[in-house]
Amino acid sequence: MIYRFRIILDTHEDVFRDIEIEASATLEDFHNAITQSFGFDGQEMASFYTSNDLWEEGEEISLFDVSDEPGGVRIMGETFLEDVVDKEKTRLLYVYDFLNMWTFMVELADVAQREDGQMYPNLMFAHGEIPEEAPEKEFISEPIEGEDDFDEEFDLDPEDYDNLDFDENWN
Numbered sequence: 001m002i003y004r005f006r007i008i009l010d011t012h013e014d015v016f017r018d019i020e021i022e023a024s025a026t027l028e029d030f031h032n033a034i035t036q037s038f039g040f041d042g043q044e045m046a047s048f049y050t051s052n053d054l055w056e057e058g059e060e061i062s063l064f065d066v067s068d069e070p071g072g073v074r075i076m077g078e079t080f081l082e083d084v085v086d087k088e089k090t091r092l093l094y095v096y097d098f099l100n101m102w103t104f105m106v107e108l109a110d111v112a113q114r115e116d117g118q119m120y121p122n123l124m125f126a127h128g129e130i131p132e133e134a135p136e137k138e139f140i141s142e143p144i145e146g147e148d149d150f151d152e153e154f155d156l157d158p159e160d161y162d163n164l165d166f167d168e169n170w171n
Contacts, residue, residue: 015128021121027076033121044097100134
């Protein structure tokens with residue numbers, strides 16, 4: 001089977017690529033197709049994240065295992081597209097270059113039959129040009145219930161460094 005994806009750069013301008021790739025390809029193959037289609041050299045760290053209909057980040061699938069324990073995280077080269085994406089689970093997030101945080105929304109648009117003579121992966125369509133710099137990300141966290149209670153309970157003021165009672169020259 002052939003998966004047809006739309007990969008959208010998370011920016012205000014419309015910048016996206018439509019790629020078809022074999023369902024049996026690894027996520028590393030898909031990573032390479034994405035970086036090439038957007039003009040990156042592919043030398044930076046990257047990760048895919050499973051996602052739901054609200055584009056919320058799920059399990060990380062990393063280019064390399066950088067976890068504390070070997071085997072602590074799934075690796076792109078050992079993970080097949082058909083194992084993480086199907087007609088029910090159609091969305092992934094893709095982050096390339098963790099210093100610049102190029103973030104992409106990846107969605108399975110169609111499942112098709114292989115076409116004789118067609119090479120895969122295949123860049124079907126490209127729209128928009130990637131900006132010179134990664135779009136700024138605004139990280140907003142939801143307030144955690146009882147979070148303010150901690151500061152009040154221990155009478156802590158984050159602005160008052162002198163009252164924290166530890167030697168700043170501890171090393």
